[in-house]
Amino acid sequence: MFINTKQTPASNPFDFQQIAIRYIHHWYFFIIGLVLALSAAFIYLQITNPIYEIKAALMVKDDEKKTNDKPALYELDLPDSHKSAENEIGILQSRTLISQVVNDLQLWAGYTTKKGLSNQDLYRSSPIKFKLLNARRPGSLDKKNIAIKIKNQELFYLKTPDGAFKTHHFKDTITDDVGTWQLVPDTNLQSYTGSVINIKLSDPDKVSDQYQKAIGIALLDKKAASVELSVNDNVPERGEDVLNDLMKVYNQAQLIEKNRTTKNTMAFIDQRLASLTGEVSGAENQVENFRSSRGLTDISSQSQVYLQNVQANDNLLNQVNIKLSTISGIERYLDLPQNTDDPPSVIGIEDPALSSLIEKLSTLQLQHSQLLATVPEGNPAFNPINKQIAQVKTSIKEKIASIKASLLDTKNQLESFNSRFQSSIKDMPGQEREYIDLKRQQSVKENLYVYLLQKREEVSLSYATTLADARIVDQAYTGPIKWPHKSIVYAVAFLLGFTLPAGFIYGKRIVQNQITSLRDIENATEIPVLAELSFTKTRNPIVISDRKQFAITEQIRMLRTNLLRLLVDKESGRVSLITSSVAGEGKSFVSINLGISLALSGKKTIILEMDLRKPKISEAFGLSKRHPGLTDFLTGDASKPSIIQPSGVVDNLDILSCGSINDTIASELFEKKNLAELIKYLRTTYDDIVIDSPPLHLVTDAMILSKFADVTLYVIRQGHTRKAELAFINTLAKGEKLPKMNIIFNGIQRARYGYGYKYDTKYYN
Numbered sequence: 001m002f003i004n005t006k007q008t009p010a011s012n013p014f015d016f017q018q019i020a021i022r023y024i025h026h027w028y029f030f031i032i033g034l035v036l037a038l039s040a041a042f043i044y045l046q047i048t049n050p051i052y053e054i055k056a057a058l059m060v061k062d063d064e065k066k067t068n069d070k071p072a073l074y075e076l077d078l079p080d081s082h083k084s085a086e087n088e089i090g091i092l093q094s095r096t097l098i099s100q101v102v103n104d105l106q107l108w109a110g111y112t113t114k115k116g117l118s119n120q121d122l123y124r125s126s127p128i129k130f131k132l133l134n135a136r137r138p139g140s141l142d143k144k145n146i147a148i149k150i151k152n153q154e155l156f157y158l159k160t161p162d163g164a165f166k167t168h169h170f171k172d173t174i175t176d177d178v179g180t181w182q183l184v185p186d187t188n189l190q191s192y193t194g195s196v197i198n199i200k201l202s203d204p205d206k207v208s209d210q211y212q213k214a215i216g217i218a219l220l221d222k223k224a225a226s227v228e229l230s231v232n233d234n235v236p237e238r239g240e241d242v243l244n245d246l247m248k249v250y251n252q253a254q255l256i257e258k259n260r261t262t263k264n265t266m267a268f269i270d271q272r273l274a275s276l277t278g279e280v281s282g283a284e285n286q287v288e289n290f291r292s293s294r295g296l297t298d299i300s301s302q303s304q305v306y307l308q309n310v311q312a313n314d315n316l317l318n319q320v321n322i323k324l325s326t327i328s329g330i331e332r333y334l335d336l337p338q339n340t341d342d343p344p345s346v347i348g349i350e351d352p353a354l355s356s357l358i359e360k361l362s363t364l365q366l367q368h369s370q371l372l373a374t375v376p377e378g379n380p381a382f383n384p385i386n387k388q389i390a391q392v393k394t395s396i397k398e399k400i401a402s403i404k405a406s407l408l409d410t411k412n413q414l415e416s417f418n419s420r421f422q423s424s425i426k427d428m429p430g431q432e433r434e435y436i437d438l439k440r441q442q443s444v445k446e447n448l449y450v451y452l453l454q455k456r457e458e459v460s461l462s463y464a465t466t467l468a469d470a471r472i473v474d475q476a477y478t479g480p481i482k483w484p485h486k487s488i489v490y491a492v493a494f495l496l497g498f499t500l501p502a503g504f505i506y507g508k509r510i511v512q513n514q515i516t517s518l519r520d521i522e523n524a525t526e527i528p529v530l531a532e533l534s535f536t537k538t539r540n541p542i543v544i545s546d547r548k549q550f551a552i553t554e555q556i557r558m559l560r561t562n563l564l565r566l567l568v569d570k571e572s573g574r575v576s577l578i579t580s581s582v583a584g585e586g587k588s589f590v591s592i593n594l595g596i597s598l599a600l601s602g603k604k605t606i607i608l609e610m611d612l613r614k615p616k617i618s619e620a621f622g623l624s625k626r627h628p629g630l631t632d633f634l635t636g637d638a639s640k641p642s643i644i645q646p647s648g649v650v651d652n653l654d655i656l657s658c659g660s661i662n663d664t665i666a667s668e669l670f671e672k673k674n675l676a677e678l679i680k681y682l683r684t685t686y687d688d689i690v691i692d693s694p695p696l697h698l699v700t701d702a703m704i705l706s707k708f709a710d711v712t713l714y715v716i717r718q719g720h721t722r723k724a725e726l727a728f729i730n731t732l733a734k735g736e737k738l739p740k741m742n743i744i745f746n747g748i749q750r751a752r753y754g755y756g757y758k759y760d761t762k763y764y765n
Contacts, residue, residue, distance in 0.1 A: 035497075056244065095208055095212060099204065103204060126186065127195075130146070156183065215246070229247070241476075260362075314444040320410050327403060327404045515719075529742070531555060534749075534750075535747045542592060544597050573686070577713070585721055594690055598690070606682060618657040629657035716746065
């Protein structure tokens with residue numbers, strides 16, 4: 001029969017009080033966690049340089065948003081590319097411009113000095129400047145550190161690889177694995193006398209990559225094409241210089257590109273004018289000679305009309321031929337496998353899309369040339385830009401094919417008109433016809449010459465009045481500190497101070513393999529729990545007579561009551577076997593106090609010390625180890641009455657100690673027949689017999705002794721017995737290897753594990 005001794009339900013899947021108690025027991029973890037987290041936060045704030053957000057604003061040119069109020073140069077139909085704000089953002093973020101900024105500001109060289117717990121960045125205030133005269137090899141600057149100590153205004157100490165300092169003069173040129181370099185003193189050198197300056201060098205290409213990712217460019221207002229530039233830096237002055245210089249080099253690049261395109265166009269016009277000058281003079285001389293030799297002063301009005309029509313048609317045909325010549329030049333340029341020269345001019349072709357593609361190709365060719373100056377042609381770094389160039393060339397070919405088809409159609413129509421005019425002229429008299437032919441040639445060449453002169457003047461005007469496409473709206477300025485914020489840092493530290501210890505406790509609870517609550521037992525086995533005993537912190541294992549240990553005393557009495565109810569059919573001679581899985585689970589403690597409790601209730605009781613390997617019963621009662629005991633009887637060296645001795649603590653309680661320890665294995669002693677005789681004798685003499693046996697999972701002694709027992713009390717200790725032992729206990733129960741198995745849940749610590757019962761001492765006091 002199982003008597004339920006639980007005072008609160010243990011099957012509740014979530015017991016907040018139990019969880020809270022478990023965490024409160026480890027309160028010192030939270031105190032330590034808070035102290036460490038807040039200390040770390042304080043140190044972090046002391047050593048961390050604040051990061052600022054620096055911003056600037058730029059108004060870029062956007063052809064898509066042009067109004068009817070076009071600028072004068074745009075009305076002149078000069079070569080220009082179609083631009084959009086999105087394209088200009090791409091140019092601002094280009095590696096070419098950012099690399100120029102990195103080199104302008106020498107951002108690949110950083111200067112720091114120790115100040116308190118942190119390093120102070122000496123941007124703008126460094127007493128020296130690193131001057132690279134010649135790099136040893138590409139990438140030789142990457143991750144190089146140079147430490148110097150300033151001695152005076154003329155000398156400094158250079159730290160060598162072995163840690164020593166070598167004296168140098170500021171005028172000295174130093175050669176090492178970095179290359180050839182020199183230190184240039186600044187005006188504030190004297191204020192840093194005795195200070196150690198650390199120079200950190202980096203590969204300029206890698207620094208450019210970092211800034212290319214760090215600089216943010218966003219379109220603020222699509223209607224106004226306003227662009228915002230931003231960068232985060234712990235040195236506000238450096239961030240401002242980066243953005244200001246980026247806007248500066250962007251405008252410079254736009255001006256250089258415009259002027260380069262304009263000069264290319266002027267060169268093309270000058271070439272054409274040079275060839276036309278002689279042709280115009282020759283045509284004029286032919287007309288003059290013809291008139292003087294023939295004595296002609298005027299021609300008929302009909303011839304004059306025909307001549308005017310032919311001249312107008314020829315002018316149009318000349319313009320078409322010029323455009324076709326431009327298209328042919330572009331086609332020849334595109335057919336070349338590799339060409340780093342500037343693309344040909346697109347003069348006379350009023351197509352914004354083609355102009356935009358030509359300018360884009362020109363920009364890519366320029367980037368290719370700049371990259372070629374530092375990287376070999378076969379390097380994989382060329383793959384992206386070569387791919388872009390190929391794509392742009394394909395787009396240009398498709399565009400000029402369409403334009404060329406339209407021009408050829410126009411040319412055919414104009415030539416057809418000329419044929420009709422030519423037939424009409426043939427009907428005129430011979431001299432008039434010849435004169436008209438000469439006059440026509442003169443007019444064609446003169447008109448073409450005038451047209452090119454006009455275009456040259458327009459391009460010259462453009463070159464002289466080139467303006468930047470972008471206007472700086474806001475110079476770079478520094479905003480408030482972006483990081484760290486003290487409130488956030490301390491809040492995170494405070495949160496971590498709680499969550500990390502709580503997580504540690506929870507994780508330990510998850511990974512631990514020990515039984516901590518009655519729920520663990522009930523979920524794994526159906527063996528009844530006869531009693532739950534609280535943890536008792538005392539050196540004396542006898543607690544049943546200690547009035548201060550009221551809780552454990554009452555629990556042992558409850559154990560005694562439940563045990564007697566289990567054996568209600570036996571009036572005397574009851575044998576209780578107490579065992580456990582492993583050592584340290586408290587079976588001897590239970591045996592001692594259960595025996596005393598039975599004796600105090602008037603039952604004649606004896607405790608058998610049958611854990612021959614680690615006997616504890618005799619020592620607990622202060623009995624002599626020399627007194628004959630169980631081993632002496634089993635070996636035939638002592639009689640039954642001689643091995644029994646009173647406990648000396650409680651009347652009606654006797655002790656049968658283990659006796660002399662010999663080399664005989666305990667399991668072999670327990671197999672002797674006289675053990676059965678001894679148990680039979682004790683049954684007739686005592687009401688209750690309590691057997692303290694060895695751990696069952698370690699040795700087989702308890703299994704041998706189980707045949708003499710009426711009930712088995714299997715001790716499980718909270719936080720000590722492993723959960724895996726429950727499977728072993730289940731196997732014993734299913735095989736019915738132990739009689740009437742019942743579990744005693746021992747050593748319960750409510751404050752530590754959150755499971756157990758809180759007793760009110762007022763009643764007992």
